[in-house]
Amino acid sequence: MGTDPLDAGRCRTDQCRSLPRPERGVETNQIALAGIGAAASFAIFQLNIPVWGGIHMNLTGLVGILAGPLLGALIALVVNIFSAALGHGAVGLLGANTLVNASEAIVAYYAFKTLMGMDWDVFPAGASAATVGLSAGAFLMGAIIVISGVNGSALPRGDLTIAVAGLVGLNLGVAVIEGLLTGFIVQFLASVRPDLVGLTDRDAHEEPSEVTA
Amino acid sequence: MTALSNHVPDPRLITAFAERRDGPLHRVNPWTKVGIAGALVLGVTVFDRLALLAALYGGVLVVYGVAGLPYRRLAGWYTLPLLFLVSVAVPLAFLEPGTPVGGALATPVGELSVTWAGLVLFLELSCRSLTVATFALTASMTTKYTHVAYMLGRLLPRPIDQIALLTYRFTFVMLETLEDLVKAALSRGANVSEFWSNKRLYARILGMTMLSAIEQSERLVKSMEARGYDGDITLYGAVSRPPAHELGIVAGSYVAVVGYAVVAGSGVGL
Numbered sequence: 001m002g003t004d005p006l007d008a009g010r011c012r013t014d015q016c017r018s019l020p021r022p023e024r025g026v027e028t029n030q031i032a033l034a035g036i037g038a039a040a041s042f043a044i045f046q047l048n049i050p051v052w053g054g055i056h057m058n059l060t061g062l063v064g065i066l067a068g069p070l071l072g073a074l075i076a077l078v079v080n081i082f083s084a085a086l087g088h089g090a091v092g093l094l095g096a097n098t099l100v101n102a103s104e105a106i107v108a109y110y111a112f113k114t115l116m117g118m119d120w121d122v123f124p125a126g127a128s129a130a131t132v133g134l135s136a137g138a139f140l141m142g143a144i145i146v147i148s149g150v151n152g153s154a155l156p157r158g159d160l161t162i163a164v165a166g167l168v169g170l171n172l173g174v175a176v177i178e179g180l181l182t183g184f185i186v187q188f189l190a191s192v193r194p195d196l197v198g199l200t201d202r203d204a205h206e207e208p209s210e211v212t213a
Numbered sequence: 214m215t216a217l218s219n220h221v222p223d224p225r226l227i228t229a230f231a232e233r234r235d236g237p238l239h240r241v242n243p244w245t246k247v248g249i250a251g252a253l254v255l256g257v258t259v260f261d262r263l264a265l266l267a268a269l270y271g272g273v274l275v276v277y278g279v280a281g282l283p284y285r286r287l288a289g290w291y292t293l294p295l296l297f298l299v300s301v302a303v304p305l306a307f308l309e310p311g312t313p314v315g316g317a318l319a320t321p322v323g324e325l326s327v328t329w330a331g332l333v334l335f336l337e338l339s340c341r342s343l344t345v346a347t348f349a350l351t352a353s354m355t356t357k358y359t360h361v362a363y364m365l366g367r368l369l370p371r372p373i374d375q376i377a378l379l380t381y382r383f384t385f386v387m388l389e390t391l392e393d394l395v396k397a398a399l400s401r402g403a404n405v406s407e408f409w410s411n412k413r414l415y416a417r418i419l420g421m422t423m424l425s426a427i428e429q430s431e432r433l434v435k436s437m438e439a440r441g442y443d444g445d446i447t448l449y450g451a452v453s454r455p456p457a458h459e460l461g462i463v464a465g466s467y468v469a470v471v472g473y474a475v476v477a478g479s480g481v482g483l
Contacts, residue, residue, distance in 0.1 A: 028437055031372055032430040035379025036387070040426035042380065043387035044419055047395070048218035051408045056221060056293070062423065078377050081369075082384070085353050086222040087346035088293045092254045145301070152261060152337050154330065155308055163304035170300055177408075184416030185423065193424060 034071045037063060038078040045083070051177055060137070061130030062182045064105025065112045066189075066196060072105030073098075096144050100137045108133030112186075112197075122190040122197060127183025134175035142168040217392060220292040222350060224384050230354040231361075236281035238355040242455035243364055245463055246352040252466035253348050257341040259474045263333050266340035273344050277351045287347065294346050295339075302338045306331035359450030366446075378446050383429070390425050394418045 041058050048054045058079060064072035077098045084091045112129035120128075142164045146157060155163065190197045217223065231239070238246075253273070260266050277287065311330030318325045353361075358381075365377045395418060398405065403414055455463070 028442055029430070029434040031375050032379065032434040032437060033427065034376045036383045036426045036430040036433065037423075038376065038380040039383035039387045040422055042224075042384055043391050044422060046217045046221050046223065046388065047391060047419075048220070049408055049415065050406055054218065054220070056218065059419065059423075066423065066427070074373065074376055077373065078380050081377060082224075082380065085349055086224065086227060087290060087350040087353075088221055090294075090342060091250060091345050091349060092258060150301070150305060150334075150338070151258065151341070152334050153305055154310060155305065159308045160305075163308050164301070166304050167300045181412065181416060181419070184413055185420040188413075188416050188420040189424060192420075193427075196424075196427065 030071055033067060034074045034078070037067050037071065038075040038082075041075060041079050042082050045079075045088075049177075049181075055174060055177070057174075057178050057181070058101070059178065059182060059185070060101050060104040061108035061133040061179065062126075062185055064108035064133060065126065065129060065182070065186060067105070069106040069109050072109060073102035076101035076105055096141075096148075099144070100141045103140050104133045104137035106133075107136040108182075116198065122199070123183045123187040125183075126186030126197075127179045129179075130182035131175050131179030134178055135172055138168050138171035138175055141171065217388070217395075219289050222286075222290050222353075223388070225388065226286075227350070227353050228358055228385075230282065231357050234281055234355075236279070236355060238276070238280035238351065239357075241355070242459055243352075243356050243360045243452050245455045245459040246356060247364065247368070248455075248463035249466060250345075250348055250352060252463065252470055253345055255467070256470045256473075257344050259470055259477075261477065263337050263340070265473075266337055266344070270340040270344045270347070273347045273351070277347055280351055280355050282351060282354050287350065290350065291343065291346070294342050298339055298342050302335045305338075306335045309334055360452050363450045363452050367452075375446055379433075383426075386429070387422065387426060391418070391422045394421050 041060070041063050045056050045058050047056070049057060060072070060076060063075050067075060080094055080097045080101060083097075084094055090097070108129045111132045112125055115125035115129055116122075142161075145164050145167075146161050149157075150160065153160065186197055190199055253269070256269060257266065260269065278284065306327050307325060309328050309331035311328035313326035313328055314332055316326065356364075362378055362381060365381060366374050368374075369377055395405065398414060398418060403411070405411055405414065408415065
């Protein structure tokens with residue numbers, strides 16, 4: 001990829017470079033991007049998408065494609081913490097949910113990078129990468145339930161697998177819809193800020209201005 | 214009209230309840246709420262009887278009401294937890310071995326019936342899920358913004374606490390951005406009630422939301438570094454230690470749960 005999107009907000013003046021760096025490993029621009037990216041992902045979840053009576057999406061695949069594997073995983077963790085605090089994620093399942101969402105972001109990022117490296121167009125690459133990432137998350141979620149078992153259930157693993165298959169199937173359906181939507185979003189972003197998806201050098205782009213409706 | 218959902222708690226409403234109301238739970242120390250939440254998670258994991266789980270859920274519902282919070286809203290917010298629950302627990306209710314409830318339905322793959330054990334399991338899972346979800350909402354709706362920010366800063370390790378603090382701050386900004394984008398599209402005559410014929414409009418709205426987030430982070434990082442950000446977002450609030458009687462309640466909760474686990478594990482009939 002031409003320029004890592006994470007480098008996009010890094011301070012480039014000498015004055016800024018002389019200021020202290022906050023963390024070993026995670027830099028200020030990454031903290032800012034992860035913080036606001038998580039807020040955007042959390043806000044997008046509030047939107048009702050009118051499919052099958054209404055579904056909600058975090059766009060984890062898109063987050064992975066734009067923020068990369070490390071920040072994608074951190075964003076997944078923070079979004080799950082806030083979701084648990086608002087009752088639409090379980091406090092006791094925080095670890096499992098984060099593992100599932102982080103895997104979605106990581107798989108989507110590497111799938112997108114691979115497909116773009118194979119000269120795919122932005123839409124099919126974005127849609128396929130997000131679908132593959134979300135599908136991986138759906139299978140991982142099913143596997144976690146089957147391996148850990150369900151508290152209070154006497155079902156053997158085989159029958160539990162059948163019971164969980166419906167849930168995985170439902171999530172695969174949502175993965176395809178969210179994947180297509182992600183493809184369109186990546187295509188839109190590529191048309192206005194190609195540097196975000198690694199198509200051009202960020203330095204060639206003008207200073208960011210306020211986004212308006 | 215499709216806009217922000219009533220099935221997902223709006224953080225602005227949650228915060229408004231925390232800031233504007235003054236119920237009995239608003240005066241409870243935030244550390245106590247965190248302690249009780251931990252005891253509840255442990256409790257719903259350890260308790261293995263429907264009556265006990267139902268009593269716990271009933272107790273949390275009473276606490277929610279005592280705090281002066283709206284039950285009608287809560288019913289709407291249950292949609293998503295229940296949807297997940299139904300997709301997992303309903304197949305289990307059919308597959309769980311045991312005596313069928315009523316008759317069995319003949320299907321090409323064999324007889325299909327909900328068993329008593331399956332029904333009990335469904336109710337147990339419902340109580341487990343809704344108990345914690347309800348208490349989480351109760352705690353969120355009775356804890357002020359500054360206290361939540363302080364707790365995030367204290368409970369989470371670096372740099373996750375910094376990211377969480379920024380997320381908490383910017384969630385409200387991003388919600389406004391998303392709402393503005395939806396309103397702007399609607400005012401230009403867009404129809405967002407059908408997804409497939411408007412998929413590019415949805416992509417544009419959600420893409421603009423993400424783009425707005427990225428560009429705000431680019432501006433934010435410059436202001437953070439210009440102010441000499443050194444890895445610590447300064448918080449001006451503080452949460453005191455819980456009073457003795459609240460500590461006693463928290464300790465009592467853990468003793469009760471651990472005591473039950475020990476007694477149930479030793480095989481003594483309860």
